[in-house]
Amino acid sequence: MGITIKDVAKAANVSPSTVSRVVKDSPRISQETKKRVRQAMRELGYHPNAMAQSLTSKNTGNIGIMLPRPNDEEFNHPFFPEALRGISAVLRIHDRDILLSPAGNEVEERRALQRMVLSGKVDGVVLLSSRISDELITWLYSINFPFVVIGNPRPLGLERVCWVDNDNIEIGRMITQYLIDKGYEDIGIITGDLRFIVNIDRLEGYKQAMEAAGKSTNRAYMAEADVWEDGGYNAMLRILRNGKPSAVVTVDDLFAIGAIRACRDRGYSIPYDIGVIGVNNIGVDQYLMPPLTSVEIYAYELGKSAAELLLKRIEIGPEYNDCVIIHGRLVERVSC
Amino acid sequence: MGITIKDVAKAANVSPSTVSRVVKDSPRISQETKKRVRQAMRELGYHPNAMAQSLTSKNTGNIGIMLPRPNDEEFNHPFFPEALRGISAVLRIHDRDILLSPAGNEVEERRALQRMVLSGKVDGVVLLSSRISDELITWLYSINFPFVVIGNPRPLGLERVCWVDNDNIEIGRMITQYLIDKGYEDIGIITGDLRFIVNIDRLEGYKQAMEAAGKSTNRAYMAEADVWEDGGYNAMLRILRNGKPSAVVTVDDLFAIGAIRACRDRGYSIPYDIGVIGVNNIGVDQYLMPPLTSVEIYAYELGKSAAELLLKRIEIGPEYNDCVIIHGRLVERVSC
Incomplete structure (x- = not known):
C-alpha cells in the first residue's frame, strides 16, 4: 500500500522508467539490474500495476x-x-469469477499472463502446472503477485510459494511396484514431456521402484510421449520396435489408451501379452476395452485446495505461504 | 452512446430509480412497467451499466x-x-480473455450473469445452451446486451438474436433412421432434460423418423435421463423394467455409455441383444467396449462460429444478427 514506482527506483538505485521496463520484462534491461530491481520490489512489497487501485484493494473479483x-x-x-x-x-x-486467457503458444501464453496481471484484471493466478524452468512462475514471484501452483515448484528454488500437488514420485513408485508385484519382468515406461515436473517425478518413482526390486531399467523400453492418445500410441510403437516389454507404466491414462491401441495394432492382447497401467482415473477408464487400472489423483481436490491457498495468499499477503500434498489411490481394473 | 438513465425514464414515463430497479430485475416492479422500460431501453439503445464507460467503448477485453x-x-x-x-x-x-462465473444452482447462475454484465466485466456473453423458457437470454435481450446462443432460441420468440446450432431435429431423425435401416423393430429413446431445446429437437427428430417409417413410438421405451453416465444408466434400467426394446437412440454419448452398462448389468449383449447409438462423437467413443456409433456435432466449430458472431455483434451493434447451422455427420462403429 502506498509504495510507488519511485520508491522502488530509489531503493534499487535506478530510474523509474527502468523499474517500469523490469516489470514488463524488457530485454533491454540486464539480468543483473532486473535482479536488483525485483529484490527491491519484493522487499518493499510493491505491486506493479496499471490499475494499482483495484489491485491493492484486491477487488477485481477475478482469479x-x-x-x-x-x-x-x-x-x-x-x-x-x-x-x-x-x-x-x-x-x-x-x-x-474465473479469467482464462486463450493462448496458442508460449509467447502468447506469456503475453496473456502479463495482460491479466499488468492491466489489473485478476487478484491472483492459479497455474495448472510447473515446469523445470518456469518463466511464468518466476515472473509472478519476482513481482510479488499472488499465485498458487498445481505442481511442485521445487526445482525453481523459490523460497515462499503456495503450491498443491500429488506426491508424484510416490505415484510413479506405486504403479511400478504394482506391476512388479503382479510378476511382470521387463517393465517399460511411457512418460510425458520431461520439462514438466509432474512427469519428471513419476519417472523418478518408476526408477526408484525398479531399483528397489533389483531390476535394471531398459532405455529401449522407455519413451517420451507427445500429447495425448496419439502421443501414447506413437511412443508405444517406438518401444515395440525395440522389443516386447511384458508391461508398460504410463504416466497418464490418455497415453495408456493410445498405448493399448498400438499394442492391439501390433497383434498383442491386453493384459495377456502386455500389461498397461495409467494415472488419473479419468471417467471413462471403467468403460474401456479392457477397463484400465489407474491411480485416482483427486484433480477436483487439487483445484479446491489451490483456490483455498490462493484466496488466503491474497487475503494475508506475501508472508503467507503453504503447500498441500494429495496422495493418489490405486484403482484396480483388468488392464494388467 | 450518450443515452442516460434519465432519457430512458422520460421515454418510459417512470422515475430514474424505477429504471435502475428494472435493470436489476427487482421483484418490486410490475411486469407491465418492466416491459415498458425495457422497450424504451431497446429503442434508445441504452446500455445499463455500472461502468458504462468501459462498456460503451467496448474494451473490457473479456467475453x-x-x-x-x-x-x-x-x-x-x-x-x-x-x-x-x-x-x-x-x-x-x-x-x-474469457470470464467464467462459477454457479452452483440457477439462482447463483442468474446472479453470476448479472455480476458479469452489470459491473461491466464483459463486452458480450456466449450462452452454451438455450432452454424453453430462458430467463438469462430474455434478460440479456431485454437490456440490449450483446450475446450469442449455442442452441436454437426459437421458442423464445425473440426477433433479432445471434445463434449457432446443430440441426438437432435432423440429427434425431438421422440416428433413428439409421437404426430403422439396420432392421431394428422396437426402437426406444433416452432423451435428456426436456427443458433444453437441444433435447426437444432430437426427440422431435426421433418421432418424425418413426412416423415416416410407419412405426409407432412406445411410451414404455422412452425415458428422460438425468445427468450423464448415471442418468443414462438409470433411464435404461427404467426402460428395461418395461420390456426389451431391440435398440435405443440416446441423445448423448454419455447417456449411451451409461445405457450400455445397464444393458450389460441385466445380461444383454451390445449390439447383439440391444443396439445403442449416441450423439457427440466424444473422443473416447472409439475406445469403448463396444466402440460407439455416434454423430459428430463439431462442438469446436460451434464454439468458433459463436465467438465470431458475438464479436461482430459487439462491433456492429444491435442491428446485427445472424445464425449458423452446423450439420452432424454419422460415425459408424459397432454398437448397433
Whole structure:
C-alpha cells in the first residue's frame, strides 16, 4: 500500500522508467539490474500495476487460470475440467469469477499472463502446472503477485510459494511396484514431456521402484510421449520396435489408451501379452476395452485446495505461504 | 452512446430509480412497467451499466461464458472443453480473455450473469445452451446486451438474436433412421432434460423418423435421463423394467455409455441383444467396449462460429444478427 514506482527506483538505485521496463520484462534491461530491481520490489512489497487501485484493494473479483500449455492441447485433457470444477467450488462461495486467457503458444501464453496481471484484471493466478524452468512462475514471484501452483515448484528454488500437488514420485513408485508385484519382468515406461515436473517425478518413482526390486531399467523400453492418445500410441510403437516389454507404466491414462491401441495394432492382447497401467482415473477408464487400472489423483481436490491457498495468499499477503500434498489411490481394473 | 438513465425514464414515463430497479430485475416492479422500460431501453439503445464507460467503448477485453447448467454437472461433459477450444481459437486472435462465473444452482447462475454484465466485466456473453423458457437470454435481450446462443432460441420468440446450432431435429431423425435401416423393430429413446431445446429437437427428430417409417413410438421405451453416465444408466434400467426394446437412440454419448452398462448389468449383449447409438462423437467413443456409433456435432466449430458472431455483434451493434447451422455427420462403429 502506498509504495510507488519511485520508491522502488530509489531503493534499487535506478530510474523509474527502468523499474517500469523490469516489470514488463524488457530485454533491454540486464539480468543483473532486473535482479536488483525485483529484490527491491519484493522487499518493499510493491505491486506493479496499471490499475494499482483495484489491485491493492484486491477487488477485481477475478482469479486467472493459466493452463499447462497452449489451450488446444490442454482443454481436452480431463484433468482441466476436474481441476476447474474444484477451483469453482471454492470461488463461487466468494462470488469470484474465473479469467482464462486463450493462448496458442508460449509467447502468447506469456503475453496473456502479463495482460491479466499488468492491466489489473485478476487478484491472483492459479497455474495448472510447473515446469523445470518456469518463466511464468518466476515472473509472478519476482513481482510479488499472488499465485498458487498445481505442481511442485521445487526445482525453481523459490523460497515462499503456495503450491498443491500429488506426491508424484510416490505415484510413479506405486504403479511400478504394482506391476512388479503382479510378476511382470521387463517393465517399460511411457512418460510425458520431461520439462514438466509432474512427469519428471513419476519417472523418478518408476526408477526408484525398479531399483528397489533389483531390476535394471531398459532405455529401449522407455519413451517420451507427445500429447495425448496419439502421443501414447506413437511412443508405444517406438518401444515395440525395440522389443516386447511384458508391461508398460504410463504416466497418464490418455497415453495408456493410445498405448493399448498400438499394442492391439501390433497383434498383442491386453493384459495377456502386455500389461498397461495409467494415472488419473479419468471417467471413462471403467468403460474401456479392457477397463484400465489407474491411480485416482483427486484433480477436483487439487483445484479446491489451490483456490483455498490462493484466496488466503491474497487475503494475508506475501508472508503467507503453504503447500498441500494429495496422495493418489490405486484403482484396480483388468488392464494388467 | 450518450443515452442516460434519465432519457430512458422520460421515454418510459417512470422515475430514474424505477429504471435502475428494472435493470436489476427487482421483484418490486410490475411486469407491465418492466416491459415498458425495457422497450424504451431497446429503442434508445441504452446500455445499463455500472461502468458504462468501459462498456460503451467496448474494451473490457473479456467475453463471458455461461454454462448450460450448474458447473459441477457441466464442466465434465466433453462438449464444454471442445466448445471452449473453438471460442478460444477466435478470441486469442483478438487478444480477448474469457470470464467464467462459477454457479452452483440457477439462482447463483442468474446472479453470476448479472455480476458479469452489470459491473461491466464483459463486452458480450456466449450462452452454451438455450432452454424453453430462458430467463438469462430474455434478460440479456431485454437490456440490449450483446450475446450469442449455442442452441436454437426459437421458442423464445425473440426477433433479432445471434445463434449457432446443430440441426438437432435432423440429427434425431438421422440416428433413428439409421437404426430403422439396420432392421431394428422396437426402437426406444433416452432423451435428456426436456427443458433444453437441444433435447426437444432430437426427440422431435426421433418421432418424425418413426412416423415416416410407419412405426409407432412406445411410451414404455422412452425415458428422460438425468445427468450423464448415471442418468443414462438409470433411464435404461427404467426402460428395461418395461420390456426389451431391440435398440435405443440416446441423445448423448454419455447417456449411451451409461445405457450400455445397464444393458450389460441385466445380461444383454451390445449390439447383439440391444443396439445403442449416441450423439457427440466424444473422443473416447472409439475406445469403448463396444466402440460407439455416434454423430459428430463439431462442438469446436460451434464454439468458433459463436465467438465470431458475438464479436461482430459487439462491433456492429444491435442491428446485427445472424445464425449458423452446423450439420452432424454419422460415425459408424459397432454398437448397433
